[in-house]
Amino acid sequence: MPRLAPLLTCLLGLLLAATTARAQDLPPWGTGESQGEDLAIYLVTFGPGDDVASWWGHGSLVVEDRRLQRSRLYNYGMFSFDERMLMRYAMGRLEFWVDDASPSATFRFYRSLNRDVRLQELNLSPAKKVEMGRFLAENVLPENRNYLYQHYDDNCVTRLRDGIDKVVGGQFHQAMSGPGRMTLREHTRRYTAVGPGMSLLLDFLMNDEIDRPVTRWQEAFLPDELERQAAEMQVVGEDGQKQPLVAKTTVLYEAQGRPATPPEPPKYGPVLLVLGLAFGGAAVGLALWGRRSGARAPRILLGLQNVLMGLVFGIPGLALFVMWLGTEHTVTWRNENLFLANPLTVLAVPLGLQMMFGSTKARERLWRLWWKLALLGEVGLVLKVLPMFDQDNWRLIAFILPMSVGMAAALKLSCAPATGAASESLTSSLKAS
Structure with a gap:
């Protein structure tokens, strides 16, 4: 006990000092x-x-x-x-x-x-x-x-x-x-209108919890x-x-030169639909160019387009899947956008690189990949008729689904036997030999 006395005295002194310091603060x-x-x-x-x-x-x-x-x-x-x-x-x-x-x-x-x-x-x-x-x-x-x-x-x-x-x-x-006045998603879109890319990413990551009346x-x-x-x-x-x-x-x-937060969320759905159709149509155009000319450039550009799709949509899709399964961000759980982009989308990156270097197998695998992703996107669209699938993701459907359908069609065309100028050139070569 005598040995403990100095220790107890020291602890009591620290306690009193902390109490005094707290009162003074x-x-x-x-x-x-x-x-x-x-x-x-x-x-x-x-x-x-x-x-x-x-x-x-x-x-x-x-x-x-x-x-x-x-x-x-x-x-x-x-x-x-x-x-x-x-x-x-x-x-x-x-x-x-x-x-x-x-x-x-x-x-x-x-x-x-x-x-x-x-x-x-x-x-x-x-x-x-x-x-x-x-x-x-x-x-x-x-x-x-x-x-x-x-x-x-x-x-x-x-x-x-x-x-x-x-x-x-x-x-x-x-x-x-x-x-x-509006849903939490609409408020989010208002405040993120200053950064369209980040606004679209946040829109992608959040589920229907923020679409309910508040x-x-x-x-x-x-x-x-x-x-x-x-x-x-x-x-x-x-x-x-x-x-x-x-x-x-x-x-x-009062801030100088800073744009005011819009009172309503921007109506960017039509713009995203046009961009989605343009990107998907560009992929089909590249595939048609490659079939007719037999040139390497369209194949390389189409492979690059696959890599970009895999990076821009696959990484957020993978992150969203992980956040659903392994985190406490309930606002990301059971997110309908996984029909549009998910971990499968990331596979477009390595397969796209292989396609750029001339891999025929990579083209075939990419066709199967985009066919499945396009089908998943269409399933997500059809399920919107059910009350439980009420997430406000129409803008993302308008943006991503046309790209997936376009990529699937482009890879189907790319994998099909060559026609037109390319096949005529091959026939001429065989006759000459």
């Missing part, structure tokens, strides 16, 4: 020092940025004690850029956390990125301001701050929405329980939607009278 609204009359609570909305992760915008909450001249910004969008981050994200297990920072420094940072900075001062009673301040101060503590990120259901903006709703006694949720409450996974809803929200105050949730709106910075 709490802001005045977390310790009870702040008075409600001196507090101001702001909902902050940051506009979209340049990289994919910032296309959706961002949001935070700010607590300010005007008497003590203290303020902190609470950001629920923190995550670690370490070597395990990509793996955790791929598995659907990415952890985010809330952290606090200087509001002025944060505003300067977003301004340097040419992103909107807008503040809405919440019209809360002194008691509600104290409650919100205490909630945020406690939420940022190490034992409370982490959460499992879900893009549509639990993200850096839904956490703000839920905190505001908690303080106003559930009035926010109740008021926003009506039908939303409420306005669910639409508030987006910063702009939460800002819009807060601006029109009326809450019942302590006197029993309705009053606006937002007392004042301030635009600190």
Whole structure:
């Protein structure tokens, strides 16, 4: 026991030091020092940025004690850029956390990125301001701050929405329980319109979970939607009278030269159909050229087209299949787009390379491959008559299915016996000999 005494004393000292440090780290609204009359609570909305992760915008909450001249910004969008981050994200297990920072420094940072900075001062009673301040101060503590990120259901903006709703006694949720303006997929297409390629990839990877009708409450996974809803929200105050949730709106910075997010998703279905028909038709044209001329160029170009198809559609198809079977990204499970592109599509890469170097067997195998892929795509199209196959993937069907049919037809033509100029040339050669 005497030997344990120094160790116990040391442990007790560390515990007391940690408790003291924690108390010192709490802001005045977390310790009870702040008075409600001196507090101001702001909902902050940051506009979209340049990289994919910032296309959706961002949001935070700010607590300010005007008497003590203290303020902190609470950001629920923190995550670690370490070597395990990509793996955790791929598995659907990415952890985010809330952290606090200087509001002025944060505003300067977003301004340097040419992103909107807008503040809405919440019209809360002194008691509600104290409650919100205490909630945020406690939420940022190490034992409370982490959460499992879900893009549509639990993200850096839904956490703000839920905190505001908690303080106003559930009035926010109740008021926003009506039908939303559009589905989550349509919102996604709106915000990803700035990058058509990435927009199409995200559209491909997500299943019908984001095609179901949603409420306005669910639409508030987006910063702009939460800002819009807060601006029109009326809450019942302590006197029993309705009053606006937002007392004042301030635009600190407006982005210069940045395109506005479209109010509706772009109608790119017809464009994708034309592109799909053009690509599939080009493959048939190459096959006809090769049959008539016997030249190497059309065979090489058709092989290259197979390689491109295998890379552009096969790799996402393989990734989608793996995400369904091995991850917790439920939004990718049972995805109808696997009828259009799947792990089989990747085989077009090595077979296309072999075809470019003149392999007859590769051409035959490619024909069988594209015949199966085209058939699968047609099965997926026919199954759309059933209620359970309700995924909004018509644009991808219009884009990918004509390519698969065109590739199947082209490889069938390429494998058939030569005719026309090529066969006449062969006949002439035999007669001459």
